[in-house]
Amino acid sequence: MTDAQGRGSSRPREYGDGEAASRLQVGANPRLYRGDKVQRPDIMKRRQAAGSAVRLLPERAHMNHAMPVSERIDALLWSRRLEEMPRWQALPIWLGRLIYALTRDLTQGYLSLQAMSLVYTTILALVPLLAVTFSVLKGFGVHNQLEPLLLKVLAPLGEGGVEITTQIIGFVDNMRVGVLGSVGLALLIYTVISLVQKIEQVFNFTWRVATQRSFSQRFSKYLSVILVGPVLFFSAVGLSASLGGNPFVQSIIEAKPFGHVWHALGQLGPYTMISLTFAFFYVFVPNTRVHVVSAVVGALIAGLLWEVIGGMFSYFMASSTRLMAVYSSLAILILFMIWIYIAWLILLIGASIAFYHQHPEYLRIRSRDLQLSNRQRERLALILAGQVARRYESGEPPWSSEELARTLEVPRTNAERMLGVLEESGFLIRTAGDSPTFVPARATDGISVKAMLDAVRCFEERESGCRGTLPGGEIGRIEQGIDRAIDAALGAMTLRDLARALDTTASPAPFVDSGQS
Structure with a gap:
């Protein structure tokens, strides 16, 4: 590559919006790649505003041959949601994810x-x-x-x-x-x-x-x-x-x-x-x-x-x-x-x-099972409880675990685990039948959001059988301060308040983005 004056330029090829979007969607760091240099989006915007000559390639620039094969495959399989694609494009991507999942299950034993x-x-x-x-x-x-x-x-x-x-x-x-x-x-x-x-x-x-x-x-x-x-x-x-x-x-x-x-x-x-x-x-x-x-x-x-x-x-x-x-x-x-x-x-x-x-929601993650962090488990539990209460308050048919998992696009095992925590803690009850559904265990205005949050945070402690606490007086005071801050933030918020705060005019947003491991 040569510049305008004919001098040799070692500047690698630059990538444009397509790769940036794909990297942001698959959960990578919000960076734009410019050859071997990493550019932050705010810097790129300032350079473009100042007239800097930044060459933007077409939307499918992420398929450039300079990228490693593994990154190109990742961008192809995980950068977009199948629901947003035409069927003739979604089917090959779905087959690619299926082959990936089967190969993973075979190679991992x-x-x-x-x-x-x-x-x-x-x-x-x-x-x-x-x-x-x-x-x-x-x-x-x-x-x-x-x-x-x-x-x-x-x-x-x-x-x-x-x-x-x-x-x-x-x-x-x-x-x-x-x-x-x-x-x-x-x-x-x-x-x-x-x-x-x-x-x-x-x-x-x-x-x-x-x-x-x-x-x-x-x-x-x-x-x-x-x-x-x-x-x-x-x-x-x-x-x-x-x-x-x-x-x-x-x-x-x-x-x-x-x-x-x-x-x-x-x-x-x-x-x-x-x-x-x-x-x-x-x-x-x-x-x-x-x-x-x-x-x-x-x-x-x-x-x-x-x-x-x-x-x-x-x-x-x-x-x-x-x-x-x-x-x-x-x-x-x-x-x-x-x-x-x-x-x-x-x-x-x-x-x-x-x-x-x-269960196509399992094809949206790269591992066999989705490993949630503590914060993600708390968020999922509150979303599930809020959706169950919202339908209960509006008189609609109650949710089943399969319907919730499919709507939220979260693996069913994760949804059932959090629903089980809420059920064992006395906040939800499971109806009888071949396809059980979930309803609030009592009046929604008598269920505290803080109590549900505490139940989710402490459930694994009860499940593990570990009743003791690690030494460290200062750590205990920090934890008490965190609890007081949560109390102050939530106040007297109930499950009914949470259900009413949910948007009833739109479907619940997907919990898992494509490409999350």
Whole structure:
């Protein structure tokens, strides 16, 4: 670069308003970058007012090639809110954030560790589970469908899958429930239930659900999964198989266009069945309400991953003669465990996709969970209490935690934690039902804002069990001064005053900006 007089200039390229806006939105320091020099906005304005030659680039200057790749990706993914963008622009950004979140969950071990734990539970409970399933299916006359299903699931193992299927079916055939005795039968049922319970725990972890089902709910849910689920699944498989042999269907297939359509549907059959199975897991297993659309989105992507990775694993098996030579008969067991791990990992990836589709507020933060500071927790608690009281005072339907989280664009776990603090402190109560809502525990003019603030500040002290105080008399006096200042600032302000102070004509502002960690 040369200046007006032809002298060489080492001044780096300057950046304009676009990058400044993106950096301010993602929570960076309010600085403008001018090459390797950092300029404050007030200095830039004074220079522009004085006629300083500051070259402003177009709005997308933050995508300049001089920027590091990581900064360009950050600016692209986190600089704008999706709600402010056209749909054709928002969809690629949403997909980019989704890929970022899935990659983070995989690399940080959230998904892989859960899949590993399920591998050993599956190996332990596989034969008892199939024995119970086989006994139930035999009563309905569809038990012959069990072996073909195992062959399809283990198809990526090649000849090893056939051998493992034969051994498993042999174990199941040799297992006689009548000769097990009461203790053996109890252990059999316990092993099966422990597998289903472990699956529920993993799905609850993926869906950020802290509460488990009650014993009665577990019993009914697990019983339906173990007994009713296989019957419906294999009945559907048998019905689809017999449908192709129906004379009426055969006459339709003989027609040229319908024959091609039937062949295409037959090719999509395995993909459709595995996707429906995944969707059933996503809707039924987590201890929370899962939207069917979100479950289907996760299931379709997981089914596609199953087909693609299964084909790659089959190719690996066909070319792994050296592995077979080294490990001999142990190679089949090792590859079987690897495939079970991959299968669970695919299932959990689909569950994560369904979760992020239903809760896009988690895609606005870069970490798995949003870590709030003390001041942010206090602010969130007051916002939640004020919104609950505002609806209560106006006679509108009460808020649920999911609605509040979605409206405030804050992760549901953070909203539920603060709502739980307010509930345990006696300021809010939770209504009964499948989708509980929150209302004030008593008259809003009898709830002090200062008392709510104290409850939020002191809750973690009560939760940790630490009752003592650190030494330091002067620190105690400082804390007392802070408390007196808060008292003087809030005065006799009540929850009703807080609710009335909220703007009732506009929606609540988002609590989390894009890019906040």
